[in-house]
Amino acid sequence: MTAHTSLSRRAAAELIGTAGLLVVVIGSGLQAAELSRDTGVALIANSLASAIGLGLIITLFGPLSGAHLNPVVTLTSWWARRTGGDGLGGREALVYTVAQTAGAIGGALLAETMFGRTPGTFSTQVRDGGHLLIGEVVATAGLVLVIQGLGRIGRPRLVPAAVAAYIAAAIWFTSSGSFANPAGTIGRSFSDSFTGIAPESLPGFVAAQLIGGILGLALAALLYGNGSGSGSENGASRTAKPVPVETAVPTSLPETGPADGASPTKAAYEPVG
Numbered sequence: 001m002t003a004h005t006s007l008s009r010r011a012a013a014e015l016i017g018t019a020g021l022l023v024v025v026i027g028s029g030l031q032a033a034e035l036s037r038d039t040g041v042a043l044i045a046n047s048l049a050s051a052i053g054l055g056l057i058i059t060l061f062g063p064l065s066g067a068h069l070n071p072v073v074t075l076t077s078w079w080a081r082r083t084g085g086d087g088l089g090g091r092e093a094l095v096y097t098v099a100q101t102a103g104a105i106g107g108a109l110l111a112e113t114m115f116g117r118t119p120g121t122f123s124t125q126v127r128d129g130g131h132l133l134i135g136e137v138v139a140t141a142g143l144v145l146v147i148q149g150l151g152r153i154g155r156p157r158l159v160p161a162a163v164a165a166y167i168a169a170a171i172w173f174t175s176s177g178s179f180a181n182p183a184g185t186i187g188r189s190f191s192d193s194f195t196g197i198a199p200e201s202l203p204g205f206v207a208a209q210l211i212g213g214i215l216g217l218a219l220a221a222l223l224y225g226n227g228s229g230s231g232s233e234n235g236a237s238r239t240a241k242p243v244p245v246e247t248a249v250p251t252s253l254p255e256t257g258p259a260d261g262a263s264p265t266k267a268a269y270e271p272v273g
Contacts, residue, residue, distance in 0.1 A: 009037040010065035011095050015103035020068045020108025023114070024053030029195035030115045042194060047171040053204045055164030062160065062227060070181040071097045072213035076144055079217065083226065097183070104247025105189025112191055123189050126206065127176065135176030136208035137215065143180050145223075152224040156208045221238030 027051030032042035054069075061067040068074045074088060074096045081087030088096065109119040123249045146166050150158050164195075170178035179197070185206060189199045197205065 001259055005064050007092060007095060008091075011099040013061045013065035013105075014068060014096050015099040017065070017067055017105030018100045018183055018187075019056050019107035019110065020057050021054060021069055022104050023111045025050045025184070025238075026108055026111035026188065026193060027114060027197050028053075028190045030111065030117075030193050031196045032146035034115075035226060043171070046195065047168050049067060050171065051164040054167055055160045058160040058163060063098070069094060069100060069183075070143075070161040071100055071217060072140055072144065072181065073147065074100070075210075076148065076217055100183035101186055104181075105190055108187040108190040112193075117193075120190060121192050123192045123198050125192070125201075126198045127194045127201045132176045133147070133204050133208040135174035136179060136205055137174060137212040139170045139174045139180040139210025140209045141180035141216040141219065142166060142212075144213050145219050148216065150222035152220065155157075176208075177241050179205060180209060180212070182209050207240070 025046070029042070029046045032045040032049075036042050036045075049256060057069065058067040061069075066077070068077065074093050077087040077088065078093040079087070081089060112119040112121070129209060143163065143166060146162050147159060149175060150156055167178060167180070170180065179188065182205075188195055188197045189202055192197075
């Protein structure tokens with residue numbers, strides 16, 4: 001059965017999903033910092049909450065939009081289409097990116113307000129240095145490789161759990177803390193907190209993330225060939241378009257929905273971020 005969700009609904013899913021992700025990341029960071037002065041304890045709490053929240057968001061919004069939640073994931077989907085596979089068109093990719101960025105900023109402001117802080121205060125947490133940028137390249141390349149790899153071996157249903165697990169690990173094993181998401185990085189600049197990043201650090205981080213996305217695609221092609229696979233974010237998969245599946249009961253992703261606009265379920269997740 002094939003299902004299709006309108007672009008406006010998919011954009012709404014990306015906006016709300018990315019906003020939710022930023023609320024989880026920033027909110028858990030604020031809560032952790034309030035409850036413990038031990039940075040290690042705070043990071044454990046923040047990484048666990050972020051991973052669990054990300055997995056849930058991907059599971060919930062994947063059937064609607066692919067739950068990219070991340071411009072890098074969206075760009076990999078656009079590239080897949082340009083190279084002959086399934087993916088997003090240029091206009092769709094632009095709409096997704098705008099929705100993700102707006103959602104990330106909105107989520108950051110909501111998290112700040114929820115904890116009684118002044119929303120709209122820019123972060124003073126400067127994150128510079130070549131080693132941090134290398135960390136972002138590694139974090140983003142790994143994220144794209146996880147999503148692309150699972151799609152290309154025909155296991156897109158594992159994406160929510162796999163991406164959540166990867167992000168939880170990458171927060172610890174990368175020097176940068178694994179932002180791995182340009183929209184999320186911009187959103188975090190609106191929070192002067194444990195998880196924030198100063199506006200002057202944005203260009204370097206975003207550039208590193210884009211390079212990491214390209215590297216992740218190259219690694220996926222090297223390891224699995226150029227064939228396209230299904231995807232699912234923070235984060236992330238091959239396309240945000242639904243995958244046709246012949247079954248009595250629809251499962252995972254978005255191509256012909258009910259005429260009344262009821263929310264269809266899809267057969268395979270797309271990339272997340």
